Amino acid sequence: MKPWPQVIDELRASGALSGEPADAVATELPWSVQAIQTVAAWVAAILVLAAGMTLWSASDGARMLLGAMILAAATAAMRLGRVYFLAQAGVPLALGGAFMMVLSSPLERHVAWSCFVVGAVLFCLAGPRLLRLIAAMLMLGACWDWLNPRWSGEFFTERPLADSLLTTVRQLLFGCATWWLWTRPPRRMAIWLPWRDAVPVFWLGALAFVGGGRHGGWGSMAPDLDRLLLELLLAALAQLPLLLAVRETLRRQPDVTPAVRPLLALLPLALLSPLLSASLLVLWLGLAEGRRLLVWLSCAAGLAGFHLYYYSLHWPLLLKGLALAGVGVLLLAVWAWTRRCA
Structure with a gap:
């Protein structure tokens, strides 16, 4: 006999059972409302990141601290809240905060390693499936660069x-x-x-x-x-x-x-x-x-x-x-x- 969660996972993987994973944000909103809230969440998050970029001329330590605060806030919005708007806003905020931290570190000169580190961190902290998909693609991009033939x-x-x-x-x-x-x-x-x-x-x-x-x-x-x-x-x-x-x-x-x-x-x-x-x-x-x-x-x-x-x-x-x-x-x-x- 298999455990019940394993049976559910196998059914969902085979396509016999549709639905989002258990860690996804549950919502009963119509798809049109979800689309509007997603666009609004991304616009609001981009405006917040643009406001944070005004401190870009500060020291590396200040930028890294700001990126860590944004990443922590995005993680809390995705994992602790059940509001659809906050969960969607956490995706661009987490991306912006992670890249802000990396660009303020010595990894700035290594693009492939920067993408891999950002992808690995976001994949571990992510709640929505979309952010994990983006994080996985960032790590795949780093692996692709390492295996990409060099030419001149x-x-x-x-x-x-x-x-x-x-x-x-x-x-x-x-x-x-x-x-x-x-x-x-x-x-x-x-x-x-x-x-x-x-x-x-x-x-x-x-x-x-x-x-x-x-x-x-x-x-x-x-x-x-x-x-x-x-x-x-x-x-x-x-x-x-x-x-x-x-x-x-x-x-x-x-x-x-x-x-x-x-x-x-x-x-x-x-x-x-x-x-x-x-x-x-x-x-x-x-x-x-x-x-x-x-x-x-x-x-x-x-x-x-x-x-x-x-x-x-x-x-x-x-x-x-x-x-x-x-x-x-x-x-x-x-x-x-x-x-x-x-």
């Missing part, structure tokens, strides 16, 4: 092997984290739910932002055949989370194999770019777990990834058109074959 001028020219390895390691870490968080119901919902939402959103957003640069995907800027083969090998290695998700879904639900078989034809597209690989993983998880938000998010990211990769290829326009036509013919053939088998 041309992308992947100074340390091609090390940069490619870092990109692959980053894909594996974020992909395995996304797969595990969305397929393994967490026991402590208040802690893991923000991470489950933050990892795919941040991962796809960061890949879309990086993909807007000159590097469109694995092998798109490869100068020779050896480099292209190495990039393809690393790209295949980075598909481990996607293969794990596909294998687990087909093992748990063998009756859905005919329905998802056309999607298997899209798996080679994951080798083109990290963004396409991540969007296919999130799409598969969304379909397997029945999460509509993941499906829409992955579709938008997949379209963006294909767009960025298409325009990053240094091919003649005729060759690009022939490649697109070939992909379309292949997908039509797979669709016709699945219809015939059904």
Whole structure:
């Protein structure tokens, strides 16, 4: 027999039971009133922070003390009060107070460490799920920066092997984290739910932002055949989370194999770019777990990834058109074959 709180957490994690975690602020206000109060709370908090910024010319100790007072007041408003307005106002106040303390400390010169420290502190003190989501994304941003390849001028020219390895390691870490968080119901919902939402959103957003640069995907800027083969090998290695998700879904639900078989034809597209690989993983998880938000998010990211990769290829326009036509013919053939088998 399982404890009752654990049963509730597992039902909520699987989607069978809707509702906010137990530590969220309970409210029976209509959604329109909640939206108005949220906007008003953020405006009021920003005005309070702007008033506090008038002391920015003071000493570091005074700024740090002011930031600590704002952070303490925001924590009290989020945890001690049950008023919806105060709980929402605590989110920007906590962010402003934490960053005010960090910017007054020696961590000011280390952006990644500053974001990680602020995120960790806010995640421990936060009450609303929104603030924990923001705190988790701050910590993910720091981890992304530590795993982000460094370049100067041309992308992947100074340390091609090390940069490619870092990109692959980053894909594996974020992909395995996304797969595990969305397929393994967490026991402590208040802690893991923000991470489950933050990892795919941040991962796809960061890949879309990086993909807007000159590097469109694995092998798109490869100068020779050896480099292209190495990039393809690393790209295949980075598909481990996607293969794990596909294998687990087909093992748990063998009756859905005919329905998802056309999607298997899209798996080679994951080798083109990290963004396409991540969007296919999130799409598969969304379909397997029945999460509509993941499906829409992955579709938008997949379209963006294909767009960025298409325009990053240094091919003649005729060759690009022939490649697109070939992909379309292949997908039509797979669709016709699945219809015939059904």
